[in-house]
Amino acid sequence: xxxxxxxxxxxxxxxxxxxxxxxxxxxxxxxxxxxxxxxxxxxxxxxxxxxxxxxxxxxxxxxxxxxxxxxxxxxxxxxxxxxxxxxxxxxxxxxxxxxxxxxxxxxxxxxxxxxxxxxxxxxxxxxxxxxxxxxxxxxxxxxxxxxxxxxxxxxxxxxxxxxxxxxxxxxxxxxxxxxxxxxxxxxxxxxxxxxxxxxxxxxxxxxxxxxxxxxxxxxxxxxxxxxxxxxxxxxxxxxxxxxxxxx
Ligand SMILES: Cc1cc2nc3c(=O)[nH]c(=O)nc-3n(C[C@H](O)[C@H](O)[C@H](O)COP(=O)(O)OP(=O)(O)OC[C@H]3O[C@@H](n4cnc5c(N)ncnc54)[C@H](O)[C@@H]3O)c2cc1C
Numbered sequence: 001x002x003x004x005x006x007x008x009x010x011x012x013x014x015x016x017x018x019x020x021x022x023x024x025x026x027x028x029x030x031x032x033x034x035x036x037x038x039x040x041x042x043x044x045x046x047x048x049x050x051x052x053x054x055x056x057x058x059x060x061x062x063x064x065x066x067x068x069x070x071x072x073x074x075x076x077x078x079x080x081x082x083x084x085x086x087x088x089x090x091x092x093x094x095x096x097x098x099x100x101x102x103x104x105x106x107x108x109x110x111x112x113x114x115x116x117x118x119x120x121x122x123x124x125x126x127x128x129x130x131x132x133x134x135x136x137x138x139x140x141x142x143x144x145x146x147x148x149x150x151x152x153x154x155x156x157x158x159x160x161x162x163x164x165x166x167x168x169x170x171x172x173x174x175x176x177x178x179x180x181x182x183x184x185x186x187x188x189x190x191x192x193x194x195x196x197x198x199x200x201x202x203x204x205x206x207x208x209x210x211x212x213x214x215x216x217x218x219x220x221x222x223x224x225x226x227x228x229x230x231x232x233x234x235x236x237x238x239x240x241x242x243x244x245x246x247x
Contacts (some may be wrong), residue, residue: 001040001058002026003034004041004042005041005044006023006043006044007043008043008045008047008048009047009048010048011148012129013146014043014048015063015126015128018148022039022041023040023041023043025100025149026042026099027045027064027097027101027104028067028096028097028098029096029101030089030096030097031101031105033100038216042158045148049063049152050064050065050095050188051066052065052066052075053066053070055056055069055156058157060076060077060078060153060154061151061152062099062152062153062168063151064099064148064151065100065128065148067094067095067098068093068097068099068102068112069095073125076156076207078090078154078156080162080178080179080180081115081116081154081162083111083161083162084111084162084232085112087166087170087171087172088106088112089102089152091221099112100149103141103149103152106194107195107196108196108197108198108199109192109194110171110198111172111178112238113137114140114176114178114190114198115160115190115196116152117137117178118160118178118179118180118188118189119154119158119178119179119188120136120137120138120155120203122134122135122136122151122153123135123140124150124153125145125149125170126149126150127145127147128155136160137152138200140199141197142153142234155182157182158184160179160181161179161241161242161245161246162176162178162179162242163176163177164176164177164193164238165234172174172239173192174193174194174226174231174234175191175193175194175218175231177214177241177242178191178192179210179239181246183206185206186203186204186206187204187206188202188203188204189201189213189239191201193221193225193226194221194225194231199218199219200217201214201216201235201239202217204237207243210239210240210243211236211239211240213239214235214239215235215236218232218234218235
């Protein structure tokens with residue numbers, strides 16, 4: 001339950017509020033506004049102008065309060081990321097949910113986070129008024145640092161693909177495979193559809209072994225939705241399909 005609502009006009013003001021106990025940044029509020037027994041103070045970020053999308057050289061810099069739908073509709077958004085965003089949430093949620101809120105709230109079924117992880121996206125975090133830090137999305141989801149996310153940066157000079165299997169085309173995947181390949185040959189494969197976070201299955205200097213890496217990464221991926229054997233088999237096929245689609 002939201003007991004206190006702040007709407008700062010500057011980043012400094014927001015950071016001051018966030019030093020208070022039991023106070024969280026509010027992105028789109030689609031998760032934070034859900035009814036809970038605990039009361040929380042929120043700092044609404046919408047007046048801070050953090051919702052821009054900017055191409056900077058070979059990168060796309062996505063402001064933390066950019067909504068999933070704005071990113072999806074941007075001509076600068078890579079097609080594979082668009083596919084992943086469409087599966088992350090339905091249109092009404094995408095219109096409100098922000099990229100930072102989705103990254104923070106996402107679990108192992110998050111298609112958006114899986115694609116960011118494959119792209120080796122960088123997360124900019126304002127830790128205090130004077131300090132910022134930049135983490136890879138892999139470091140971010142492992143360490144879950146405190147602080148205010150201000151931007152997410154993805155590379156535009158990579159080829160990417162997102163392949164998945166789900167119960168219906170619009171359902172969140174039982175198994176999703178996100179793949180990115182750099183001109184150097186560097187190939188990253190991540191999997192989603194299971195567990196607490198998407199998994200980095202491979203980060204290699206070339207694509208060889210991508211199918212084996214996919215199967216190995218999901219050897220314990222058993223839950224009420226699918227067996228580990230099924231996920232291993234499908235992950236391997238999806239990895240092959242993703243690689244073929246960018247060839
Ligand atoms: C009907 C419905 C269906 C949903 N379906 C799903 C689903 O299928 N899967 C799923 O994962 N979620 C689902 N959600 C939850 C939620 O919509 C998503 O996780 C959403 O993407 C969160 O984004 P938001 O911007 O609304 O985050 P908020 O609700 O504003 O915040 C979520 C978390 O992120 C933190 N946060 C927000 N912005 C920042 C920032 N800039 N820096 C640091 N921390 C920040 C908040 O403090 C909070 O802890 C659903 C919600 C609804 C209402």
